[in-house]
Amino acid sequence: MARVVSDGWLLARILRAPGEAATLDAGGWTALLAIARAEQMIGTLAWRLQGTAMPPAVARILGDARASHDHGRTLALWEAEAARRALAPLGLRVVLLKGTAFVAAGLMAGQGRSIGDLDILVPHAHLDAVEHALLAAGWEWVKPDLYDDAYYRRWMHELPPLIHRDRDRMIDVHHTILPLTARITPDAAALLANAMPLRDGVAMLSRTDVIVHAAAHLFADGDLAGGMRNLWDVHCLLREFGVEGLVERAEHHGLADAVGRAIRLAAALYGDGATLSPGDRLCLRRVTARDGWGRATRPFTRLGFYIRSHWLRMPPAMLTRHLWTKWRGAGRG
């Protein structure tokens, strides 16, 4: 029996070609489920594998995952509605980002997707008004310490996190898609101006902007954690919307490199393959760093990306100061 590779590639292979699941034995299924869970993609897997032959136990587990997703979708859409009601008096529409946008628009990228917080984009000029409206409607600050709050407001692309006091769900209010300290500054006004309406008072980014955002989010906003899910988003969005006008739009935002890399990585993982640079390969190594027990592996690659991601977000002098203060504040070994 051929040795089944047990890292992120196993999940990618099955998502790309669900029929290949027929070759999995119990150990293979067990690893696949553990990796999918660790990458927050078990709902996606459940959707992709609908109709594929599988052992009854797996069918049960994936059936439950689909039911879970359906319920999560309901909750996410209600949060969007609550935000719409809170911001309507300001004459502002809610521009949805990420998972909530995908399910609200019924996109492929939303099928089975797990959704945590509500992410929205608002004009920078209206940030104070939005903050007050949300606080008045029952959201509260998730109390960060003083340093984090000052840092957040000055440099980040979003308000400090808010959580609703009754529903216990978080909302992230973005005013642009990359931190202000990053070396790249996308055109936030254009993102808002070109947002496409979904229904009264609710919109999402345009067909090209949504892909640009997914790419930006993957590379510049994190240490590639959650990369498998993020690249699946990119893969689905590309399938749904195509690439017309994408390169020009990416260049306008200064994110042509990020989008190019996202397209190549998504194709390598989930599509028809791509020609990869050494940097691409390193990213893929990081993204697929998961073992058959769901553990994150390849620690040195991961550490490299954590430092790199912070480097992208702030100039080196600030970085040292930030990490030092955070370390002192954490007090954990």
Added chain:
Amino acid sequence: MRDSDKNDLLYRAAPPQVLCVVPLDTFTAIYHRASGITHLVAPPVPEILTALGTAGSTLDQLIARLGDEYDLLDGDVAALAARLDELAAAGLVSTI
């Protein structure tokens, strides 16, 4: 909003496909499908929801109906309006 405007507002209860209403004892459990939230309510809320129905009524019509059908006599229009606003925020009632 002036009081007279408020009095013209039509309130209607969310339709049966949105609300799952199960009386327990004094309390009634309501599952709101659109939000996934379970509400536990006490009189006169179940009576208000039934009286409003999906056809909708104004504040005055509602008070009259509550008085006729349920013996609920509470002349405090402002209090009733406030309760209806709470129910609207939760999605159990909508205004047109």
Added chain:
Amino acid sequence: MRIGPVGFRVGSDWRTPVRQLEMLYAGYPKPEDDVPDFTVRLFAARPWRRVIRPAVMLGGDFVLPDAAPLPLAQGLLAAEMAMNLQMALGQRHYLLLHASAVERDGRVLLMTGESGSGKSTLAALLSRAGWRFMGDEFALIDPATGLVHAFPRLVSLKNAAIDVVEAALPGARFGPLLEGTPKGAIRHLVPGAAAVAAMDTPGTPALLLFPRFGFAPDVRPVAPGEVFVRLTQASTNYVALGERGFDALTQLVRSIPAHAIDYPDTTTALAQVEALWRAL
């Protein structure tokens, strides 16, 4: 191993906890189709912590980010807690009630309450008084049928209850005595062979009790509204199950009687239980 309808696999950086689990769960079947529902991992936070002051971190499919580790001597407890965590955070098929369950003639007695209320101890004692043991931590309600499914894990006995049950159940198998845990002294009781053999047979819920240990004897009915609220507080996945959870719980609350029983000692409690059962 498989416990009731749920299969687990446990991975560990240390051999001892796994060996203990293998011994105590020896009679249990394997997960259905050899694919477990949940993965549990017991791991060391840093490589050297496997050996130096070894501390067991709880991991798996579902984790609590700030959970404190346990010393290796309590590795068995860590495994049990981690399995509870998978159920509490990840179970999406059955409605979970934080309750013990015992069955007689196809009908199920459910007992729910806070830690220390005695639901585990009473379940263990009733399992020797003609009742079939179904579980002491979680009762699984199938939303489609309303039936209670057994989940007979090791019974977690604490402090004074350990002596009581050891005395009442001579010949029963126990795990090691674990002292100095966050909850005091803990000893695990292995469910009897009959409980394991019958674990795939569900039962119809018939009576719900809210026991309270250490009070003058009293029995009071509890109204459905209050039962509903207390059970939502006793369920870790009610919200996640959405409408199915709502249907299952309202159905349960409207179909079975519920009583609060206060008792000073287990003999009184057992008598109260039998009296209420006969009155059904």
